[in-house]
Amino acid sequence: xxxxxxxxxxxxxxxxxxxxxxxxxxxxxxxxxxxxxxxxxxxxxxxxxxxxxxxxxxxxxxxxxxxxxxxxxxxxxxxxxxxxxxxxxxxxxxxxxxxxxxxxxxxxxxxxxxxxxxxxxxxxxxxxxxxxxxxxxxxxxxxxxxxxxxxxxxxxxxxxxxxxxxxxxxxxxxxxxxxxxxxxxxxxxxxxxxxxxxxxxxxxxxxxxxxxxxxxxxxxxxxxxxxxxxxxxxxxxxxxxxxxxxxxxxxxxxxxxxxxxxxxxxx
Amino acid sequence: xxxxxxxxxxxxxxxxxxxxxxxxxxxxxxxxxxxxxxxxxxxxxxxxxxxxxxxxxxxxxxxxxxxxxxxxxxxxxxxxxxxxxxxxxxxxxxxxxxxxxxxxxxxxxxxxxxxxxxxxxxxxxxxxxxxxxxxxxxxxxxxxxxxxxxxxxxxxxxxxxxxxxxxxxxxxxxxxxxxxxxxxxxxxxxxxxxxxxxxxxxxxxxxxxxxxxxxxxxxxxxxxxxxxxxxxxxxxxxxxxxxxxxxxxxxxxxxxxxxxxxxxxxxxxxxxxxxxxxxxxxxxxxxxxxxxxxxxxxxxxxxxxxxxxxxxxxxxxxxxxxxxxxxxxxxxxxxxxxxxxxxxxxxxxxxxxxxxxxxxxxxxxxxxxxxxxxxxxxxxxxxxxxxxxxxxxxxxxxxx
Numbered sequence: 001x002x003x004x005x006x007x008x009x010x011x012x013x014x015x016x017x018x019x020x021x022x023x024x025x026x027x028x029x030x031x032x033x034x035x036x037x038x039x040x041x042x043x044x045x046x047x048x049x050x051x052x053x054x055x056x057x058x059x060x061x062x063x064x065x066x067x068x069x070x071x072x073x074x075x076x077x078x079x080x081x082x083x084x085x086x087x088x089x090x091x092x093x094x095x096x097x098x099x100x101x102x103x104x105x106x107x108x109x110x111x112x113x114x115x116x117x118x119x120x121x122x123x124x125x126x127x128x129x130x131x132x133x134x135x136x137x138x139x140x141x142x143x144x145x146x147x148x149x150x151x152x153x154x155x156x157x158x159x160x161x162x163x164x165x166x167x168x169x170x171x172x173x174x175x176x177x178x179x180x181x182x183x184x185x186x187x188x189x190x191x192x193x194x195x196x197x198x199x200x201x202x203x204x205x206x207x208x209x210x211x212x213x214x215x216x217x218x219x220x221x222x223x224x225x226x227x228x229x230x231x232x233x234x235x236x237x238x239x240x241x242x243x244x245x246x247x248x249x250x251x252x253x254x255x256x257x258x259x260x261x262x263x264x265x266x267x
Numbered sequence: 268x269x270x271x272x273x274x275x276x277x278x279x280x281x282x283x284x285x286x287x288x289x290x291x292x293x294x295x296x297x298x299x300x301x302x303x304x305x306x307x308x309x310x311x312x313x314x315x316x317x318x319x320x321x322x323x324x325x326x327x328x329x330x331x332x333x334x335x336x337x338x339x340x341x342x343x344x345x346x347x348x349x350x351x352x353x354x355x356x357x358x359x360x361x362x363x364x365x366x367x368x369x370x371x372x373x374x375x376x377x378x379x380x381x382x383x384x385x386x387x388x389x390x391x392x393x394x395x396x397x398x399x400x401x402x403x404x405x406x407x408x409x410x411x412x413x414x415x416x417x418x419x420x421x422x423x424x425x426x427x428x429x430x431x432x433x434x435x436x437x438x439x440x441x442x443x444x445x446x447x448x449x450x451x452x453x454x455x456x457x458x459x460x461x462x463x464x465x466x467x468x469x470x471x472x473x474x475x476x477x478x479x480x481x482x483x484x485x486x487x488x489x490x491x492x493x494x495x496x497x498x499x500x501x502x503x504x505x506x507x508x509x510x511x512x513x514x515x516x517x518x519x520x521x522x523x524x525x526x527x528x529x530x531x532x533x534x535x536x537x538x539x540x541x542x543x544x545x546x547x548x549x550x551x552x553x554x555x556x557x558x559x560x561x562x563x564x565x566x567x568x569x570x571x572x573x574x575x576x577x578x579x580x581x582x583x584x585x586x587x588x589x590x591x592x593x594x595x596x597x598x599x600x601x602x603x604x605x606x607x608x609x610x611x612x613x614x615x616x617x618x619x620x621x622x623x624x625x626x627x628x629x630x631x632x633x634x635x636x637x638x639x640x641x642x643x644x645x646x647x648x649x650x651x652x653x654x655x656x657x658x659x660x661x662x663x664x665x666x667x
Contacts, residue, residue: 012663070492071662093495102486108281109274117274121494149281165490 002067002173002204003043007076009036009062028228036062037073040230042223044173044204049195051219052208053252059228060208064177067206068098080173094122097171099179099191103162107151111142111161114150115168122169136164139197156187163194174198176207180214192218212248224255231255271496271504279474279512288473289512293466293520298527315399321346322367323359329375333411342403343367356390366400367391382419459524459628460601460621463517467559468594470516471509471566472587478505479574480583488665502659506567506652513563518556525552551627554637558620561644565616566594568651572658578667601625608636614643 010033028035037059044050054060065071067078069089078085078092085092098104105114119129137143140160150158166174176195180188195218198205209215215222215236222239224232232239232255236248243251243258279285320343327334337343346365350356356368370388372378378385391400420430482488491501570587577583594617600606601621608622619640626632658664 065489065666068489068493070489071666090495090497093493096493098490098493100486100489104485104487104490106274106278106487107485108278113274113277117270118490118494120270121496123495 001043001045001048001081002206003077003079004063004067005041005077005079007040007063007066007078008038008074009059009066009071010034010074011036026227035228037066037225037228039076040225040228041076042230042233044206044221046172046204047199047202048220049199049205049207049218051215051222052206052225053210053212053215053222054208054225055256056210058225060225061177063225064098064175064206064208067173068096068175069093094169095172097166097169097174098177099162099166099174100177103150103158105150105158105162105165108149110147110149111153111157111164112146114161115146115165118165119168124169133168136168140164140194155183156190159183159187159190163190167198172203174203174205176205178208178210180209180211212252216248224252226256231258268496268500268504268507271491271501272507275474275478275505275508276511279477279508282477285473285477285512289470289516290519292469293516294523298523318366318399319344320366320400320403321364322369323348323350323356323365324369324371325350326371326373326375329371329373332414333371336411337369337407340407343407360390360392367404369404379415458602460624461598462524463520463555463559463624464562464598464617464621465591465594466520467513467517467563468566468570468591471513471563471570472590474509474512475567475570475574476577476580476583476587478509479571480577480580481574483575483577483665484579492665498659499656502571502656503652506564506571506655509567509571510563513567514556514559517559517563521552521555551630554627555624558623558640558644561641561648562617562620564648565644565651566590568648568655572651572655575655575659576664576667597621608632608640610636610639613639616644616647619643 012032013029013034026034028038040059040063042050042052052060052063062071066073067085069085069092072086080092080095083092083095085096105111106117109117115133116129119133124133134143137146140163142157142160142164145153145157150161153161174195176191179191183191192214195205195207199218199220207214207218219236221235222232223230232242234242239255240246240248240251243254245251245254319341322337322343323346324334324337338345348359348365350359350368356370359365360368368388368390370390372385372387375385375387389404391404393401416434417427417430420427420433425433482491492498570590573586573590574583577586597615597617598621600612600615600618601624606612606622608619608626612622613619613636623632623637623640
């Protein structure tokens, strides 16, 4: 499982990026500091899918970047199966798989070269690659174009290769940052099936999205971040109950409206 | 680190742009460009040399010997034009109706008798690239003046031998102690680093953009950062790849220059070129490559740091543009006459390598100077690499 506790992260703001005096000030701006996250907490158990929701600029990507060790938080804890991500990032990296809307693949390498490159960086053995990796290739049906350059593959094919790349080292936690953004229906379907497959295999999956239909279909639990703060965490049922709305879109808006008042008082 | 290095290298070698910069440019484009420039230059020079100059002699009757000499000269052809004033002469030359107008002093014959200097006007256009008109006129005047001098000497009862002594009271024999290689090194030695060093920069530039800003733009940098590989290893893997392409570019250029010089030497029977190439030994060629190693490292690390900072290809290209100027200035030092490699120059990065290559080609390098040179260049290379690693570890640089 993965547990995130009181995560805070600030960035220094350059003068030219500050809001103009006539613009409405962002409550997260504090002099030259921008508080991207303030005491954000959530968790995701083994075999569970957590949907991370929030409007643009809420801090979802920052949170996921901290989870995946790309950024260091100012304070707080991220624990992945008893491993502290901040204290032991190298060990934690082997337990995490990451996927985003951008496939993150090298276009001039073949699909196989891409997968094997990342596998080797994760310390995956040649023996595993020769034998067990075939299982992943078969389940994703990418065997036919493994030796073709990625730049010559369709978006859907690339996304499948990207999935294989993300899970080749058998991660215990999977982090997906808006994985379906910009993808067509077919490629989106591949991602959805993949998330369900990973859940069945017992992997903890955290995915950020703007698509509430995906949340309804996949997520066991939901966490909402608004203006750098956690404003809800619970099951889909609890989400609807708290917002007094069955429709997820309206429920989400109600949660944000409630959070807006709280955020103003905190900053 | 090696995994990253090999991956980056495979990717770069599959890229047409990289192949163009590190192989095609030094192997084909440079000889072709130099060849075309040489061909066009030679063609223009021959055309200028063979050009028949159209002339008008004003008051030609005052100096009939001169008029006859010019009339029968194969390089000159009389144009039948008349002028009322100086403006008309200038207009005719500018309008390309005539190339040369000589106005003879009407009192020339009397001036000769009075043993006075006669003042003539010579109008021509000095805008010609090779100045052929001027040279040819000079030649005719020189011959004519010599004939006149001989006549005066004969009238005074002096022999031709005495005239020769009067004309050249001292004759000196030139003995140049610099051998052909030294002369070549002085003239062209500064030019070679002017090609080699910027090529190391261009060889590193494209891969640096691709491996830094390119990764950011394609979104692959985040995936790479999530692997359990230290950022030091990631930077070193990328740095080594960029450095390899920079050195490869320089190596291919050296090979290309030697190859084409050899071909030119053999095909056109330019023995000096073949001799000079043979005189520069393998050790010297090896040293040139060795000198380019730390300088390529400086370029690679600096360019990678710039590229990592940039958000996109375009931004990286904008930042890297001024780098060429920073590199060209110190290289020009190597081409400046009178500057040679000293202990002070040996510690100035880039300039030291340019000067050392020049001295190596001349065969006059003081090998002791290589110690401060390598110490300085390696020091600056290490500083650049350390800065690059530090830069790569900064969140505000990676996630701008």
